[in-house]
Structure formats: structure tokens, C-alpha cells
Amino acid sequence: MRELRAGLTGVLKQVQQPGAEPVFVxxxxxxxxxxxxxSQYEQLQQQAAVRREAVAEALASVRAEGLEPSPEGLERLQAVADGRMxxxxxxxxxxxxxxx
Incomplete structure (x- = not known):
């Protein structure tokens, strides 16, 4: 952490470079x-919103057919929406x- 504090300005410049990877500390x-x-953070948030919307639409479509997913199916849908699967x-x- 001491290194991070000492080099924070450099780390911030590093993550701003085009194509830069996040820095783990x-x-x-x-x-x-x-x-x-x-911008990377906002992109991750946008991707998560798209996943959640796609899962919500899929679940609505299934329910519109008069069906209900099993508890395991709902868990899988939630895992996809959360980005865990x-x-x-x-x-x-x-x-x-x-x-x-």
C-alpha cells in the first residue's frame, strides 16, 4: 500500500492509457x-445492465408462455444476470x- 500511495499519480496515468488493464493493489x-x-468502470456497468435486461426479457418471455422456471433455473438466470456465469x-x- 505504501508503494501505491507513493506511485498513485503514475498508477492513475497508467490506467488512463488506451487499452490499459486495471491495476490490482x-x-x-x-x-x-x-x-x-x-471509462472502463462505466463499460463494465453498461455490460452488466445489458446482461440484466436480457435475463429479464428472457424470463418475461418464458412467463408469457405460462411457464415458470425451476428454482435451479432461476438461480442460473440470476448467475447470468450477475455475471457469475x-x-x-x-x-x-x-x-x-x-x-x-
């Missing part, structure tokens, strides 16, 4: 925080029991 080389540009991973988990 923490004691003893263990990441506990991330420094990124505002890709849509492809969710599909694979949903189909796995039928591929035996």
Missing part, C-alpha cells in the same frame, strides 16, 4: 482492490442432466 501482493479508469455455461448446466 493490496498488501503482500494479494489483490484487495482494483484501480481502473472511469455465461449464458453458454447456464445452457450447458441446464442440458447436462439430459445428456447421460
Amino acid at each position: 493490496g498488501p503482500h501482493r494479494r489483490a484487495e482492490a482494483v484501480v481502473m479508469s472511469v 455465461t449464458p453458454e455455461e447456464a445452457l450447458e448446466k441446464a442440458l447436462a442432466p439430459y445428456r447421460r
Whole structure:
């Protein structure tokens, strides 16, 4: 952390460069925080909003057909909306029991 404080100006300049990666910081080389540009953060927020909207639309479509996902299905949808799982991973988990 001492290094971060001493080099904060440089880190801020670094993350502002085009194509720059976020910088992970923490004691003893263990990441506990991330420094990124505002534009990177806003992009992540926009991607999350798009995921949440897509999941909401998919769930509304299913419910419009008079169906209700199982609790496991709802959990998978939530995991996709949260970014913890890709849509492809969710599909694979949903189909796995039928591929035996």
C-alpha cells in the first residue's frame, strides 16, 4: 500500500492509457482492490445492465408462455444476470442432466 500511495499519480496515468488493464493493489501482493479508469468502470456497468435486461426479457418471455422456471433455473438466470456465469455455461448446466 505504501508503494501505491507513493506511485498513485503514475498508477492513475497508467490506467488512463488506451487499452490499459486495471491495476490490482493490496498488501503482500494479494489483490484487495482494483484501480481502473472511469471509462472502463462505466463499460463494465453498461455490460452488466445489458446482461440484466436480457435475463429479464428472457424470463418475461418464458412467463408469457405460462411457464415458470425451476428454482435451479432461476438461480442460473440470476448467475447470468450477475455475471457469475455465461449464458453458454447456464445452457450447458441446464442440458447436462439430459445428456447421460
